[in-house]
Amino acid sequence: MASAAGRVERPRLSFWGLWNLSFGFFGIQVGFALQNANVSRIFQSLGTSIDDLAFLWIAGPVTGLLVQPIIGYFSDRTWTPLGRRRPYFLAGAILASLALLGMPNSHALWFAAGMLWILDASLNIAMEPFRAFVGDMVSERQRTAGYAFQTVFIGAGAVAASLAPAVLTQLFGVSNVAPPGEIPPSVRLAFYIGAGALLASVLWTVFSTREYSPEQMRAFEGEQAEISHDEPLAVPLNGFWWVTFGAIVVICVSQFGLDKPVYILGGALLAYGGLQELTRRHALAGKRGGPVTRIVSDLVQMPPTMKRLALVQFFTWIALFILWIYTTPIVTRYMFGATDTASRSYNDGADWVGVLFGIYNGVAAIYAFALPSLAARIGRVRTHVLGLLAGAFGFGLFLLIRDPLWLILPMILIGIAWASILTMPYAILSSALPQAKLGVFMGLFNMFIVLPQLLVSSAMGSIMGLAFPNEPIWLMGIASLVLLIAAAAMRGLDHQSDSLR
Template identity: 50%
Template structure:
């Protein structure tokens, strides 16, 4: 691939076009994060069963992202480039899954569709991280990841609000017979699938890719890398060759994603119990709580979209790891405080702190990581880093059900305190991360 010094500096609108697909991808993730527990509960799942049902998402990422990263590193087409074929294929299948999810007739079907949805979203998303490393020199990489974070925030705001928009402004029903998904949720997923596909297609057709610096050498290396056995050896062997910075970030990522996974799984049940006074997933109050959680998630996503352009400025004044540590600490305190809040309006306040943390989580670790990775294996290592995003979620998925049942007496809100503490631990571990560029330009 091109060295950092030979990569052309991109304009604002070129950064916009190459990142716009994330607007659609986040429609998929936001609808999944805000509504999956609601769908599972509506179909009969108990609170202590939710973590295991959610395991489909991180387990899929564990399998898919390193493989897609490896394949995209070894792909080149004169017209379609390296990463864009994966953007497109993932978008097609993710859009289909978004249509299927709210039409699930049983718990097992919803869990199966979640596998499909998360696999397809990961096929689209993983190459986007490597896309920044491919196209931008080091002086623009933080800005590139910040632009992605901006679109992630904007997409998540709109997607999280969709059930409320359909209910409050378009008169769509937010209740349904027992075991049936409300129309407000179904229409939100239909809209999300459409936006997902269109936004990714925008990037596919408006952004180009830099060819390998030495095409003949690239093709020779690609021919040598063919074969399932070689691919698996390369993927698994990379653990022993991870750059030191990546190892340090792995510890931070582990505790970060335990906290986030806890929030996504249990915020709906927590708000329903603590604020709306119900644990009955078939009740109108529980569905109202689900819509309110969508609004809460829209707030933290909106904050992250705005913070995306402020954090790089703060990083230039201090350092990327200082900014990340501060944002994680603020997010941890904010998430833990949800347990003490019983007024729905006041629930928006901690979401501001969570939004700051989310903006940094989506920007700073990847900017720090990109500077420590070899250009030829950018996609592979970005995919490998995802192990430290999904493994903590898998562990949390296995453990949280036991914790809520035996330690928290079935009270979901207490798990949010645990999630907040996990973010604080991640903040403390950030101190030990070595950033190769202290003051990014």
């Protein structure tokens, strides 16, 4: 079928075509969910205090910040017998499976932290090309449905992984208690099963799909399918201001005794300022630039829709990272009255957190099926606003609830938000990006997911200590507030985005 511009429209995929396209995300999310639901538990079991949890979680934002744009850049330029994106998420899946086998065998905190870095880097290698993969393979009419399928498998994988330790304990009698300094057997076995599920599901997508050739992509996209190697670098603003701001942060940490993790935030600002200045000088000198300067140049030239969505993502993911880091210590302390990680009450509470995470992911998997029709009726932007408001209300309920059973209600609302967060921004964004650079722009877009994670990981311990020492539950109030800000930021999006299906 030809469009008005003479281009050929991508074939419409069947239900099973969309299924095969995204099934690998099931395994990737198994890895992420095992990490999200159990890493705080593992760190605390190895003797980490609640104040240090955020710093140990720094692996996620740092690896995502570095890995995703680079993987996106190179996947845009890769054509192999295996395809364009598939070599990357296959390699990432193999590495992540090995890390899942190693993580629960940690007997020292440094080893667990190192495994987390390897696991998160590998999951990022696997995940980033999957986002661009859907944009490559589906037509404009099926964008929302394509990303909704990813959300279904993300939710299903997270449910399976989140419930695994509790199911192994309740149904198969695997112990969820271990001596101090040891990882419970139920957690170890869940990680082993997750490693197999991750690799198997990614292999399913690799062998059940075939990517379009460069010739087919040119037929679909015309000139937008081609990367121009002669494109001049954009000229960024002077990196001096970023370097100055980073230096101020570092000096403040040193002089005023702030938490050392804030050094990482200052270092990130210094690094970005240096890269921006390097790119500016290359651009003014007329150089073609390499991968790093090209990535910075693309960042400077983000389309307007991407800039607005980046702001939305920044606030949204502050809330999510709070959820993943602090739900276990909050639930075990306030709902189960336990802080001793070797106690039965603490481990029962940690298992309940796994159930709650399974609930919100299960709700997301179900709600994702409704997103294409809802977006067609009220628009993509309004659909996402509704999801963010539901999440804000859900986080706010944590401040009122003390009965563990009633926590199911906020998790249902957070599940609605999660489905929208995983679907709508990507459906909106993929329609606003040049196809030839879909990988690198998706990687850059994910920087605005990892930047708030870096902020939470480096600064949240200091904020919690200063604002509400020994009362971490108020972090849920912060999460509710930032989701309200994200919903308000969506109102600035172009009305054209709201009409896309």
